[in-house]
Amino acid sequence: MEIKSVVNALAALAQESRLAVFRLLVQTGPEGLSAGKISETLGIPPSSLSFHMKELAHAGLVSSRQESRYVIYSANFRTMNDLLGFLTENCCGGKPCVPTDLPEQEHSS
Template structure:
């Protein structure tokens, strides 16, 4: 990941509601959640949630897909992992540090 996409992703996550939505989608795994369930779980009005999900989508952190009348959002684990790799690229002076572990949903996350 280059610097500009990393800044975009970090900026999108630097807001309480967007961070909560992203974390909820990471917990939901690749299946994702409908927007209505995200709004309900986070007690965010649908109009506000729509704005926050759009920001996360523009940063490449979430992916929307149409499922009938519903829009299902899921975390983009490739972007999440690229951001983690970017942030830890020079960790520990280039020496091996905390290993990356596999989560139950198949996304690698740092063990920090």
């Protein structure tokens, strides 16, 4: 995955509504959801949702298709997996990563 694509995807996800939409579409799976159902589920006004979907589509994170009079949006799982792969490509210096329980750090005020 090219750096410019990674930056675009991360920028698109770095907004609360778009992150919520993307997570909902990932949970829904390849069948996707209509714009109306996304709007209703997340409480995002249709005019705002349209803007957010455009940003996610521009970053390659979602795709849309027309079904009758509805626009159905789906997460682009290939882009998602490519992004995750890019972010973890050199994880743990190439050694298998083993989760460890780290003690929580206390925050001083």
